[in-house]
Amino acid sequence: MARRSTKTLVFCLCISASFFLIITFKVVGELGHFERQQLNLHLTEGLYRGHKETLRDTIPVMDTAGTGAPGGGSYPVIVWWSPLTGETGRLGDCGRNRCFFTINRTYYHHPSTKAFLFYGTDFNVESLPLPRRAHHHWALFHEESPKNNYKLFHKPVITLFNHTATFSHFSHLPLTTQYLESLDVLRSHAYFVPLSKKNLLRKSLAPVVYVQSDCDPPSDRDTFVRQLMTHIQVDSYGECLHNKDLPPHLKDFTAMDEQGFYRILAQYKFILAFENAVCDDYITEKLWRPLKLGVVPVYYGAPNIHRWLPSNGSAIVVRPKESPEKLAEYLKRLDENDQEYETYLEWKEKREISNQNLLAEMTGRKWGVQDITKDSHVDVFECMVCKRIWENINRLKEGLTPRTWQADANHLKCPPPTTFDFALGPTSWTSQRGIWRPSYEQSKKEAKALHILAQRNKNFSVEEFWKQVFSD
Structure with missing residues (x-):
């Protein structure tokens, strides 16, 4: 009886230790990413100081009401908060609309800045454009696997965004067919x-x-x-x-x-x-x-x-x-x-494709894959946000109420990971098989904590975030 109790105690201690290690590795990883991000920000600021006058000349200041027109020389600023494009400054044409796109975070303070774009895999809680002003749009681009950032796949976080481009066909810009070049490659022999x-x-x-x-x-x-x-x-x-x-x-x-x-x-x-x-x-x-x-x-x-x-x-x-x-x-x-x-x-x-939904999606798709004659899905995402910003600028001019956009929970959603219950032989000690469900459950707490802190609308530290995560 005593030996059985001892075994039970050892088993419980092992489980507790495993959980503690998972959380510890996650915290260390988050902190490491934060430090790298601060270094990148420091380098970006250096670039900005070196080209400050050039960039200021490129985009005349637009006031917070959004006055100005594409032909008038004043343009909204859209900041890639995740440095996906690597562009320090570009005046982009989106049909009749033009916006200035940059990865330079110092434009957070610019009066013409209207939107912040995030790449899902690089989305981090430690550095967000807070406080979020009333005219600031947040837009999410995430085409990758949920394992890259589980926090985004819960309602408290995805609904923080105004605009989305994800693999879900419910998103504002669906990327479901991102790996399919054309219908012709399906028909090809x-x-x-x-x-x-x-x-x-x-x-x-x-x-x-x-x-x-x-x-x-x-x-x-x-x-x-x-x-x-x-x-x-x-x-x-x-x-x-x-x-x-x-x-x-x-x-x-x-x-x-x-x-x-x-x-x-x-x-x-x-x-x-x-x-x-x-x-x-x-x-x-x-x-x-x-x-x-x-x-x-x-x-x-x-x-x-x-x-x-x-x-x-x-x-x-x-x-x-x-x-x-x-x-x-x-x-x-x-x-x-x-x-x-x-x-x-x-x-x-x-060479017959009978699925009408697939046919409609591919023929109506505004972006291309490995097609130099079409814009990429990133370009179309940028222009979607740019056009929506200009729509509201023009509505304000006409004395109309600006439109509002917000992501729904189904814009990025996945069920909890599950494992097959087949009898297994020996597996490698490096196997990650057992971490995905705990990681998913942990991400639900992180999503809730992030939502609470974002709603407070002021900067917060890593320590404050983790304290909020474990406050329940």
């Missing part, structure tokens, strides 16, 4: 390998291929694939579950978009297209790549993926509650049945 040749290649290749080097992400995909590999042969070229080597000239991660790499993948029947996080509309090249190549994607990720597939029968969608063994049985059946397998490639062979 540039890499298409006929089934008869794929069948011959099966003598040396597995039916399924997996290429991932970001191991143990929030989606827990490696756990699923590890189990799947016990029931069907999978060639894994990436660092995660690696069992097959690429040619030497393709081993570098920068070769992932090279033709030689594409031609290797195109020889397979199935590609495991598992996202690193499971959120509606979070869709990356993992889905589009096999569709472009003419390989059937076995997809796990966005629950609403059917909203974006070229046709209903263009991918095998993994159900999280379905066992890897059952999926393996289905893939084996398709591998042995040409007629059934080809139903998944019928749209590709005919």
Whole structure:
């Protein structure tokens, strides 16, 4: 009885110590980022002092009421609070409107400054443009995985912003198709390998291929694939579950978009297209790549993926509650049945995209991907904010009430990360598999604390933030 109590006590102490370490590492990381940010700000201020007169000459002061017109030489200032563009000063044309864009934070004090732009991955609580004046707009650009900054994915934080450009189709500027160049690349047969040749290649290749080097992400995909590999042969070229080597000239991660790499993948029947996080509309090249190549994607990720597939029968969608063994049985059946397998490639062979939502999104999209004839999504995001600012400037001139914009909770939203409950073999001690759910739960407290402090509308220290986080 005493030995059992001792074991229980040791177990509890281990759990407590683990939690303490997670929090400690997070705090240290946040503090380190803060120090780097202060250094960057110091350098930016130095640049600003060196070009002060030039920049002042570029943008005549606009008063707080916003008087001035595009043709009159006075322009609103929009500050990238996250230095995404690296531009110390640029007068940008947005149709009939012009705004001055800069990463120089000293423009926080400029009377013409109307908006602050944030890049989600670099969004930090330690340095915010506070106090936030009534005419200050906050805009968020975040196209990346939730694991990069979980705080943003909770209502208390996302609703602090007036304008959004995120992967959610609910945002003001949806970036859901950010990894898809065009409809033509989906229809293209540039890499298409006929089934008869794929069948011959099966003598040396597995039916399924997996290429991932970001191991143990929030989606827990490696756990699923590890189990799947016990029931069907999978060639894994990436660092995660690696069992097959690429040619030497393709081993570098920068070769992932090279033709030689594409031609290797195109020889397979199935590609495991598992996202690193499971959120509606979070869709990356993992889905589009096999569709472009003419390989059937076995997809796990966005629950609403059917909203974006070229046709209903263009991918095998993994159900999280379905066992890897059952999926393996289905893939084996398709591998042995040409007629059934080809139903998944019928749209590709005919070059027919039947999904009206995808067609409408791609034809109506205002930005391009790897297309020098179109603006980038960052450019369009900047201009969206610029045009909205000018809309309110003109409304004030006409004696009208300015419009207001605010993000909704669904502009950036993901459910808590979950793990698969399959029996696991030994895993690496460096595995991050167990940290994502605690990190998500911790981020809810951080989001609440940040909202409270932002509503007070004055600067706060790192210590004040963490004190508020743990005040409950």
